[in-house]
Amino acid sequence: MSPPAALLERPEPVTEAAEGPLPGPGRRILIVALNYAPELVGCAKYTTELAEDLLARGHAVEVVAGPPYYPAWEVSAGHSGARWSREVVNGIPVHRTPLYVPRQPTGVRRVAHLASFGLAAAPAAVAVARRFRPDLVFAVAPTLTAAGAALAAARVSGAARWLHIQDFEVDAAFDLGLLRNRRVRGAALGLERRVLSRFDRVSSISPAMVERLAAKGVVPGRAVEFRNWVDVDAVRVLPDSHTAYRRELGLPADRVVALYSGNMAGKQGLEALAEVAARLRAADAPVSLLLCGDGPARAALETACAGMDSVRFLPLQPLARLEELLGTADIHLLPQRPEAADLVLPSKLTGMLASGRPVVAMAEPGSGLAREVEGCGLAVPATGPAMAEAVLALAADPARRAALGAAGRARAETRWKKAAVIGGFEAEMAAVVGGRQAAGAPSR
Known part of the structure; x- marks a missing residue:
């Protein structure tokens, strides 16, 4: 299944002037993630809440994401799967990419869907990184194809690199029978292993999933737990179920x-x-x-x-x-x-x-x-x-x-308390950014 022709075009240039230093200890974070608000479920919820919470904590955040389509598998009204665009969502600039969205997401079509985001996200992420000059580029899997865009953006800006794995999509695709070819699986796992090795931090959402990172070759000290969370103030215990x-x-x-x-x-x-x-x-x-x-x-x-x-x-x-x-x-x-x-x-x-x-x-x-x-x-x-x-x-x-x-x-x-989980992420971000700068990473 071929990606849309629009994926072969270049995104519109980003012309905003580079911003000056942030006041205080704030960092610049570029997030590359397929799913983002206004999607309500799955990874989009956590990526959006992370971005907005970091903004509230004094950091500058920009996002490269696909258009909203999930879970209906149809691009939402007011958005396009055939062009790049830019909008501001709750104070955060969001750079939307073209995206192939199959009506029936079979195994091969799903691969094409994920690949289309990686192809379209790379030039957008690089363009944003050249202007925004992030301290950290944070990629979310799924999809692993976002990792390539994140690595390219980090390379042009000298930023630290963090890959966050919400699910192991390569393993899941084969274990759930969406894809079956053993040679393809071996090649995909080999590519995944090489990608993981290029990040300063690789995180996942549970102890068992962090253990799997070690089995995939992520060295100790680079694999960390960054679990999902819940806003316990927003979800209270109702006294009874008679709603x-x-x-x-x-x-x-x-x-x-x-x-x-x-x-x-x-x-x-x-x-x-x-x-x-x-x-x-x-x-x-x-x-x-x-x-x-x-x-x-x-x-x-x-x-x-x-x-x-x-x-x-x-x-x-x-x-x-x-x-x-x-x-x-x-x-x-x-x-x-x-x-x-x-x-x-x-x-x-x-x-x-x-x-x-x-x-x-x-x-x-x-x-x-x-x-x-x-x-x-x-x-x-x-x-x-x-x-x-x-x-x-x-x-x-x-x-x-x-x-x-x-x-x-x-x-x-x-x-699972939100403030504590994101506070832990913020501390780890400071460590990885500081460590990269101390190691003499290219200046921005």
């Missing part, structure tokens, strides 16, 4: 609500939710499933659940209603295919824990996800029947639900 959502959906007060909210794609293992629904209906359990989100797997899930009165579907909800949506749940559902274990830590877990409701997660014993859920939910094998039995057990035991939910909230406040 406006229940009234709008006609859910009786005595029904236990099991909620899945997020992207609906292949690696989530959403087909198990249809099995959960069937098992709960067969047991005549007082449980309703609320399935909220969009993505390529939604249509199949709707078909599988057709005729089940206990299942309700909602589109992706506004961020302003996130607290209420999470608080509508009595139980949160976190399906995941076993092949994805330790390749990604689902970002939705943070909000689930902060909401003070227990989680039922598909996670094998000893996996990173199982360790994160331990004590504040139930980890079950990656099957619909196993998840259904866990839901039934929690539905019948309100006291246990309350205890697990309280433990989850406490964990969110200690391990």
Whole structure:
């Protein structure tokens, strides 16, 4: 699948004058990331919040990103996938690139999609870096193709280089069956290893994923944990689950609500939710499933659940209603295919824990996800029947639900608190930028 012809053109030149020194200890950070606001889910949420929080802390930030398209896999109205553009989002200049967005993201088309961003991001990132003169270039994977653009931008500006891995896309593409050729896999993993070695820092979002970085050759001292976070002040624990959502959906007060909210794609293992629904209906359990989100797997899930009165579907909800949506749940559902274990830590877990409701997660014993859920939910094998039995057990035991939910909230406040996580990033950034400057990196 060929990228759009626009990818062969050059971006419009950036003509703004270079800015003077920042007051105080502020740094200049250039972020290269496929996904950014106004996207609401997945990596975009964390990249956007990081950028805006760093700006509030006195740093200067600019972003090179694709146009918003996720999770609908369609470029949003008001944006273009065929040209470069520039806008300001909450005070941050965002340089949008052309992007190939397939309507049906099969394996090969997904590769072309990711590659199109890497091709388009490189000239944009270099142009911004020449003017902006960043201290740090921060790239987010997915997609790994952003790494090439980040390295090029760092080279022309003398900036420190940081690659942040939200999921191991090469491993996931083959382990989940999106791509199958073993020779291609070997070549892709070899390229990934060389790319990782060129960054001053490589981070990921869980201890298990940081361990995988070491297995991929990232030397000690360069591999660091930079976990996702939750704003515990924005997601409070609601005193009960009798929210406006229940009234709008006609859910009786005595029904236990099991909620899945997020992207609906292949690696989530959403087909198990249809099995959960069937098992709960067969047991005549007082449980309703609320399935909220969009993505390529939604249509199949709707078909599988057709005729089940206990299942309700909602589109992706506004961020302003996130607290209420999470608080509508009595139980949160976190399906995941076993092949994805330790390749990604689902970002939705943070909000689930902060909401003070227990989680039922598909996670094998000893996996990173199982360790994160331990004590504040139930980890079950990656099957619909196993998840259904866990839901039934929690539905019948309100006291246990309350205890697990309280433990989850406490964990969110200690391990996932936004201010502490980004503060840790800020300290590590100072170390890596200072270390590079002390080592005699080219002056800017």
